[in-house]
Each structure stands twice: as C-alpha cells, then as structure tokens.
Amino acid sequence: MTVGIVGLGLIGGSAAKAYSGAGHTVLGLDTNASVLGFAGLAGVVTEPLNRDNVKSCDLLLIALLPSGTVRFLAEWADVIPKSCLVMDLCGTKRAVCRHGFALAREYGFTFVGGHPMAGSHHSGYAYSRADLFRGASMIVVPPVTDDMAFLEHLKQLLLPLGLKCITVATAEEHDKNIAFTSQLAHVVSNAYIKSPSAGRHKGFSAGSYKDLTRVAWLASDMWTELFLENQDFLTQELDTLIEQLKAYRAAIAAGDARTLHSLLEEGKRRKEEVDGCMP
Numbered sequence: 001m002t003v004g005i006v007g008l009g010l011i012g013g014s015a016a017k018a019y020s021g022a023g024h025t026v027l028g029l030d031t032n033a034s035v036l037g038f039a040g041l042a043g044v045v046t047e048p049l050n051r052d053n054v055k056s057c058d059l060l061l062i063a064l065l066p067s068g069t070v071r072f073l074a075e076w077a078d079v080i081p082k083s084c085l086v087m088d089l090c091g092t093k094r095a096v097c098r099h100g101f102a103l104a105r106e107y108g109f110t111f112v113g114g115h116p117m118a119g120s121h122h123s124g125y126a127y128s129r130a131d132l133f134r135g136a137s138m139i140v141v142p143p144v145t146d147d148m149a150f151l152e153h154l155k156q157l158l159l160p161l162g163l164k165c166i167t168v169a170t171a172e173e174h175d176k177n178i179a180f181t182s183q184l185a186h187v188v189s190n191a192y193i194k195s196p197s198a199g200r201h202k203g204f205s206a207g208s209y210k211d212l213t214r215v216a217w218l219a220s221d222m223w224t225e226l227f228l229e230n231q232d233f234l235t236q237e238l239d240t241l242i243e244q245l246k247a248y249r250a251a252i253a254a255g256d257a258r259t260l261h262s263l264l265e266e267g268k269r270r271k272e273e274v275d276g277c278m279p
Helices: 010-021 033-041 066-079 093-108 148-157 171-192 196-200 207-216 218-230 231-254 255-276
Strands: 002-006 025-029 059-062 085-088 110-116 138-143 167-168
Touching: 002 010, 010 025, 010 033, 025 033, 059 066, 066 093, 066 207, 066 218, 085 093, 085 148, 093 110, 093 171, 110 171, 138 171, 148 167, 171 207, 171 218, 171 231, 231 255
Parallel strands: 002 025, 002 059, 059 085, 085 110, 138 167
Antiparallel strands: 110 138
C-alpha cells in the first residue's frame, strides 16, 4: 500500500512511522524541509509527496490544523486519484468535513473525517512514535454511516496504526463530545496552573496535581484554532462548569456542610454512572 501523509508533526510523524514499520510505502509532505529530510534519512518516508506521485496513493492522511487541511484539499483535490481514500486527522470536524465532502463529490475521491484519540503534551516530529495510536480509538466521520463494507475497508486501511476500535460519528456529534472530553480539560488545566499558589506546589503536590496540570503544557497555536473552530460547543461546556463551580464556592464560603456534602456525593455518583465502575 502507498500512503501519503501531509504534516509530519506528532500525529502525522507517528502515522508515518507506523505505516513504514509495517512495510508500506510512505510519501511525506511537510513545510519544514529539515523534518522531511530527517524522516527520509531515517527511512520513514520513501520520498516527498508531490502532485505527480500522489496519484499512486491508496490512502492520504492529512495531519494539519483545520485551516491548513481545507487549504490543502482545495489546492490538491484535482490531482487526488478517484481510488484514493482521503482522511484528515484534525481535532474538529464540522468545517473540515463540509469542505472535504464537497470536494470529494466534485472530484470523485472518497473523504472521511478522522480524529485519533491519542496524543501527548509534546508536539513535533521529534516526539512521534510508531506505537502512538496502539490501543486507541479513532473517531471517523464517513460520508455515510451505515455502509458496513466501506467501514470494514477503512478498518483494513488503518490496521497498521494498531487501533483498539473505530467510533463512527457525525461531524456535529464529534465536535459536541470533544468539547467536553478534550477541549474543556485543556482550558481548565491551562487556567488552573495560573494560580499564584502554583509556584509553591513542590513538596505539596502528588498525583492529582500532575493529572490536572499535564495538558496545561500545550501547543498554543493549535489549540487556539481548535477552540475557536468549536466555540459554540466549548462555550456551552464552560458555562456549565462555571455554574457548577459557583455552587461549590457558595457552599464552601457559607460553611454549608450539608449542601457541600450533597454536591460531592452527586459528583461521585455521576462519575460512577458515566464510567460504569467504581475507582
């Protein structure tokens, strides 16, 4: 199989290493010539992707930000072969899928939205690794959600990534859920670490501090674009959290043990309900 990969950062670089390690031909493209050169010297990328050899691709993975993905698709749609399956790996799906599906219909290739539930607070090719996606879920937004033969074909194309499962969703379902499971967590972590008390944490912090602050160390350019691409759903989640925090604050400030206890019990029960198990 010949796989084209656009963007050799953490996600794209890891995908390139996974496919190359499985014996597939990888054609790579990155705006950083030194990254592309290093990937070539390491044997991860067979040769640079261009408008000629893209015609040999069975699978084309686009690991760019949403705006970059839309630009790439607009510029390359006319040379992507009809036999190629194109998948983006962005963190939001509505804008990308809207453009991707439209271009796919116009030029005859197949477009699928994708978002691997794997990553790191580090970014860049230097931190990429072949097993990044192993055991992870891949959220996919296909043009139709009930074509089992197509989904099985997609599963086979993604097999070298070592995914645990494929989760099918619409673009709107993806963005609404990801606002809570990923984006809100990054906002909270990034805001939490701004407390003046953070500078005094050494010797006083353990697992809960590390868990809550891990993703405060983020790629600001990327997350700014993703947050604003999903501002409607993310704002809803922030409003809900703020209202909940107000309730906790009011109970604590008033010394209202009964209300505070009730809030804590409610949160514990909710954790058990949504995760289906005890800690």
